[in-house]
Amino acid sequence: MKTVLVTGAGGFIGKNLCATLEQRKDIEILRYGRNNTREELADYTARADFVFHLAGVNRPRNVEDFDKGNRGFTEELLELLEISGKKAPVVITSSIQAVLDNHYGVSKKAAEDAVFEWSRRNGTPVYVYRLPNVFGKWCRPNYNSVVATFCHNIAHGLPVQINNPATEITLVYVDDVVAELIAAMDGLAHIGDDGFCYVPRTFKVTLQKLADTIYSFAESRKNLVMPNFEGDFERFLYATYTSYLPEDGFGYELEMKHDNRGWLAEFIKSRQFGQIFISRTKPGITRGNHWHHTKIEKFLVVEGEAVIKFKKIGTDEVLEYKVSGEQLKVIDIPAGYTHSITNVGTTDVITLFWANEIFNPDKPDTYYLEV
Template sequence: MKKVLVTGANGFIGGNLITALNGNAEILKYDIENTLEELKAFVREADFIFHLAGVNRPLEVSEFNAGNKGFTELILEILKDNDLNTPVLMTSSTQAVLDNPYGQSKKDAESLMFEYSAQTGAQVFVYRLPNVFGKWCRPNYNSVVATWCYNVSHGLPIQINNPDTELNLVYIDDVIQEFIGALNGSASRIDTGFCFISRTFSTTLRQLADMLNTFKESRNSLIMPSLEGDFERFLYATYLSYLAKDDFCYDLEMKEDQRGWLAEFFKSPSMGQIFISRTKPGITRGNHWHHTKVEKFLVIEGEAVIRFRQISGQEVIEYNVSGDRLQVLDIPPGYTHSIQNVGNTDVLTLFWADEIFNQERPDTFYLEV
């Protein structure tokens, strides 16, 4: 098992990397609370170094140089002083091409890495990362995604200076997968020597804000936006990771009457809706049919009989169903149908319809089976 040093171990990328490596490598964790002597010992022991530590929001501009170029230089000097040519992976930034103190400090650190490789023959992996998003990124620090996920999920306002500003993003799981690939000898590299994350996403601040607000509103409307795209799916997972600990749950409206109750659970413009009902013994629900709408019934508790009749015919088709044996019933159009509780206990049923109920065009017509 390789010994792997991770600098910036308590950070966003470091925490995700260590979690992914757990059980597959012996991890030496270094962060700001560790001593110089510990760093020297870790560097000497390590078979591979993930150099993720850096400074991007200092109190003084001079800290950029010390925390990025200076700390990188320190690690490489320890390696050279011990005649080691340990592979080193470093996270740089797309800002390394910009003329600002942070970008210059990252560019200088990159140069040190390539010099180290040329002098020792060691493998180096330098990643100019764009904005990285995902779980555990600190809000109100240097990530608009993290800050807005936190604020929207906590009911706080977000500030948009220019809604059309474009963001180039990479997802944390893609970053970690690439880094582990580098550890195992399969880094993605271009001719200039830099390494890269193969999948990136592009969005605007306006689009980002709209998606996050839609995620929040979905608890009230029960309507989820399409998560067919990877970016939308990854962003939704990220958003949920910022929910307050006392805000993981939300109530559904239970429409109660003498039959029991019914509650809508989930709606999707592309996938219809899901709802659930509790039906008391002897009670029948349904007795209606649809022109085009189709449904699925699944009894998960209790005993029931589901009946069908083609609306112009006389034959009644019956299916006996029970929570003891999960069976899904397809409800074809043109058949009036009902579900009756024939047991001594309440029946719980999950229903799916292929479209969201439209009060103006319900496609639901009463007719007893």
Template sequence: MRTVLVTGANGFIGRNLVATISRREDIEVMRIDSKNSLEELEEYALKADFIYHLAGVNRPENTEDFMTGNLGSTQHLINILSSNQKKTPILLSSSIQAKQENPYGSSKRAAEEAVLAYGHNIGVNTFVYRLPNVFGKWSKPNYNSVVATWCYNISREIPIQVNNPEAEVELVYIDDVVESFIDTMDAADTSSISDYRDIPRSFIVKLKDIEASLVSFKSSRHTLVISDLKSDFERFLYSTYLSYMPEDDFGYDLEMKHDNRGWLAEFIKTEHSGQVFISRTKPGITRGNHWHHTKVEKFLVIEGEAVVKFRRIEDEKILEYPVNGLSLRVIDIPPGYTHSITNTGTIDVITLFWANELFNPDKPDTYYLEV
């Protein structure tokens, strides 16, 4: 069993790291945050086999607090270990701002130098990550993350400010950060030198593109058209956006089109992967009796009993496929076949449909013809 200390455990990166690493049966996690005493820090530091030093400050009330919060807290941790001849590997979460000549950057650079010096002097591996902008769940909005702030504001229809839409920002995703941190810990004993580390994957994105994606995520609840999420960045950004939604606004209603047959509702639309919709059909009722030149569909009955019928439009032979909600069977609807689905049971039939293209009322590609 390895004992791991995480300072700054209640911060953005700390919470995500602890949530992941705590699931491992070979790890015991000790957590330190601003509420813990110096005595608790010393106790935990001397027990630890590996230390993630994530604690720090980036928006203090006074400029001099940068050094106190970043270098001072780091030096205090190192003094505890050094005075007790503890050779404990340390991973320090720093910032690309350490390259800048400003109070925050100078304090982060000083903390880096202290950690690396400790590793060199006492003969133990230490690791420094100069992180760019990190995004993902649990970051604090309206603080120091543009993604967190925009996700929070846009989901609540609060205006955002974009000073330079063409400006680019380098982003790393929180899951990639956590994975890299854990990989470094696992290989700490076999690493040959103390060094600077980078997150293997980052994204260079224009501010205007981030804004456009977030606005589309917001509007998708009304248009039902969701981004195809073709890139990892889009998938990660969408997950991040949802994590900042108001907790009283997770749900939204779909428009149900009622008629004598039951009802039908569109669920999800995509520009390149078609759309999904759902229907309820009363006993004895038939839907369909039409065909398509190019559009194709999939039918899946999830409740009730039905029969799907096909007929090639120039033939008389009718094909029948019985389906029911107890034995899920997907039925493909080829082009050139008129088709229908009839509720043959005593209860309403619930059916999921997928079509490979969005419905276009100007070009519906749907032609009535009895099966």
């Protein structure tokens, strides 16, 4: 069992790190935050086998607090570690702003220098990460993260402000940060030639592209068209966006098209994988009796009993497949076969459909022909 101290445990990265460390059976976590005392910190440093130093100040009321909260607290932590005599390795999260001549950057650089000096003096390994803008769940909006602010505001129907749309920012996903911090603890840190550690995967995006992408996420709840998730950035950003949805707004209704047969509703559309829709069909009712040149579909009856019939265009032979919700069976609908599905039971049939393209009313590729 390894005892791990996490300073700033209640912060954005700290919460994500602790949530991941909790899944390991070989780790005991000592969480240090704003409400803990110096006496508790002294106790934790005496017990810790490894330290994640994530605490810091980035939006203080007074500029003097930058130095106190970054350099000052770091030196206090290192002093307590030295007193403990355990020589616990230390990971510290710094910022790419440490190279800038502003109060925040200067204070982060001073904290880095203190850690490197402490390592040289004690022969203890340290891992200093100059992180770019970190994004992901649990980040505080309208504070110091443009991603968190954009996600929160757009999810809540609030405006976002972009001063220079062409401004490009470098982002890193919090799960990648957490994975790298844990890798450092396990002796697998990525260390550059300059002595600083880094997270291997980052993303570059302009502010306008960032906003447009998040707006498309919000619009997808209306037009049902999902983003392209082939790229990791869009996938990570979408996960981040959904975490900022208002808690009374997780659900959204689908348009149900009712007629004498039952109803049909579109569920998800994608320009990459097509669309999914669902229907309820009353007993004795037949849907379909049409064919496609190129469009292909899959039918899955999840409730009730039905018969799916096929006939190849230009032939008379009819093929039949009996399906039911009691034994799930996917039926492929080939191009060039007219097809139908009939409810042959006494209860309604619920069917899940997939098509390989989004329905285009101008080019429906759908031709009526009874099976």
